[in-house]
Amino acid sequence: MSLRILALDTSTEACTVALLREDEVIERHEEAGRDAALRILPLIDSVLAEAGCQLSELTVLAAGIGPG
Numbered sequence: 001m002s003l004r005i006l007a008l009d010t011s012t013e014a015c016t017v018a019l020l021r022e023d024e025v026i027e028r029h030e031e032a033g034r035d036a037a038l039r040i041l042p043l044i045d046s047v048l049a050e051a052g053c054q055l056s057e058l059t060v061l062a063a064g065i066g067p068g
Contacts, residue, residue: 004051004059006044010036011066017043019051026050 005020015032017040018025028043048054 002059004053004057005062006047006058006060007062007064008040008044009064009066010040011064015039015043016064017047019047019053021051021053024051 002022003020007016007018007020009016010032013031013033014029015036016027016029018027026047028046030039030043032039
C-alpha cells in the first residue's frame with residue numbers, strides 16, 4: 001500500500017485540506033471564516049475524488065491544532 005496522508009486545518013479563518021499521495025499533493029483552500037465546519041467535508045470529498053481515493057485507503061490523518 002502506498003503512503004496517503006490527509007491533512008486538515010481549520011485553526012484560522014482559512015479551511016485547508018491536502019492529500020499527499022506518493023509524490024503528488026492535491027489541495028483545496030477556502031477562506032471559510034466561521035463556516036469551516038460546513039466547508040470541511042465538501043473539501044475532503046473533492047480532494048479524495050480527484051485522487052480517486054477512499055477514506056479507507058488513507059495511511060495517516062493529520063490535523064492542524066492552532067489557536068482557538
